[in-house]
Amino acid sequence: MVVLSQPALDQFSLIQTCPYSTSLFNNIPSIDLSSPNANALTVEACQGFGFFKVTNHGVPLEFMTNLESEAIKFFNLPRCEKDKALGYGNRRIGPNGDVGWVEYLLLSASPKLIHQKNPESFRNALNDYVSSVKRVASKVLKLIAQGLRVEPRNAFSHLLKHQKSDSLFRINHYPPCPEPLQQLISGQNVVGFGEHTDPQLISVLRSNNISGLEICLMSGGCCSSDSVGSGSGSGSGRDGIRGGDCTWVSVPPDDDSLFISVGDCLQVMTNGRFKSVRHRVSANNLNSRISMIYFGGPPLDTKIAPLPQLMEEGEESLYQEFTWEDYKKSAYNSKLGDNRLGFFQKSSGQ
Ligand SMILES: O=C(O)CCC(=O)C(=O)O
Ligand SMILES: [Fe+2]
Numbered sequence: 001m002v003v004l005s006q007p008a009l010d011q012f013s014l015i016q017t018c019p020y021s022t023s024l025f026n027n028i029p030s031i032d033l034s035s036p037n038a039n040a041l042t043v044e045a046c047q048g049f050g051f052f053k054v055t056n057h058g059v060p061l062e063f064m065t066n067l068e069s070e071a072i073k074f075f076n077l078p079r080c081e082k083d084k085a086l087g088y089g090n091r092r093i094g095p096n097g098d099v100g101w102v103e104y105l106l107l108s109a110s111p112k113l114i115h116q117k118n119p120e121s122f123r124n125a126l127n128d129y130v131s132s133v134k135r136v137a138s139k140v141l142k143l144i145a146q147g148l149r150v151e152p153r154n155a156f157s158h159l160l161k162h163q164k165s166d167s168l169f170r171i172n173h174y175p176p177c178p179e180p181l182q183q184l185i186s187g188q189n190v191v192g193f194g195e196h197t198d199p200q201l202i203s204v205l206r207s208n209n210i211s212g213l214e215i216c217l218m219s220g221g222c223c224s225s226d227s228v229g230s231g232s233g234s235g236s237g238r239d240g241i242r243g244g245d246c247t248w249v250s251v252p253p254d255d256d257s258l259f260i261s262v263g264d265c266l267q268v269m270t271n272g273r274f275k276s277v278r279h280r281v282s283a284n285n286l287n288s289r290i291s292m293i294y295f296g297g298p299p300l301d302t303k304i305a306p307l308p309q310l311m312e313e314g315e316e317s318l319y320q321e322f323t324w325e326d327y328k329k330s331a332y333n334s335k336l337g338d339n340r341l342g343f344f345q346k347s348s349g350q
Pocket of ligand 1: 193198205213279281293
């Protein structure tokens with residue numbers, strides 16, 4: 001039996017475990033952004049998975065690796081230095097008691113706020129990467145509009161390009177999780193970042209070549225558990241629109257591609273045709289994982305509602321009207337894993 005000292009036990013109480021083992025999922029859609037049918041494939045992936053990766057995205061490898069090196073330099077600083085940095089967080093995720101085996105920087109993605117206090121090399125790397133990844137997000141949103149035959153083609157992307165766009169950028173560092181903790185909870189994964197959906201329209205994620213990211217596949221969709229093999233577990237099934245169980249699968253890392261996920265706003269704007277994918281990160285006991293995520297969000301006063309053009313005759317909105325600011329206010333009181341759209345759904349679902 002492992003006997004832990006009190007400080008170690010305190011540390012243990014800061015993390016949660018998930019009693020599921022996950023298998024690598026090799027069927028994540030991969031879309032070449034330069035291909036002529038990228039729009040149709042993007043729509044298909046948003047409907048089926050709410051998650052896919054893109055290649056030929058135009059973000060220079062150098063931008064990715066420069067920012068990653070700057071991030072590593074930052075996370076290697078002494079804790080007291082990191083604590084002084086704007087947007088730095090350690091273990092605590094959000095204001096309502098969620099914790100994970102992670103430290104992070106959470107910053108505004110607005111170019112004006114690119115963070116005068118940081119060293120110049122960090123600011124430049126951040127600027128280069130964030131501005132080019134924002135272009136990828138806009139391009140994907142245009143492809144979506146095209147694939148859905150929505151006019152104008154910038155119906156979604158203008159929300160990110162707006163000068164008041166409320167977009168964020170996050171760099172997560174998952175340090176190796178110490179062995180004793182892993183042993184103590186043998187057979188279970190330590191949670192790096194608990195399960196949730198991203199609130200905004202779209203997220204663009206890049207990570208180093210270390211696994212950890214897991215997504216939830218809804219049963220009965222394109223991706224039933226038959227296609228993922230054994231070793232999958234049943235998730236919370238808290239997706240308010242679809243209901244049902246979900247199967248957690250591990251996303252094979254790919255440090256050249258960018259991973260795209262549909263966020264809650266895009267789920268609403270498509271009246272549930274696209275799904276905001278539930279995802280989480282498990283910790284790794286050997287390797288550090290670094291991920292960088294751009295969260296493309298609208299201006300605060302944007303009304304988030306299904307696009308009338310997408311609605312079929314007689315189709316009703318699944319949601320009450322709300323603004324992005326309303327969503328943020330209500331999400332502020334929620335836990336990470338809550339169905340934050342539930343508050344705005346017309347039918348209670350489940
Ligand atoms: O670090 C990751 O791979 C994902 C983290 C995440 O989902 C988030 O920061 O919203
Ligand atoms: Fe996320």
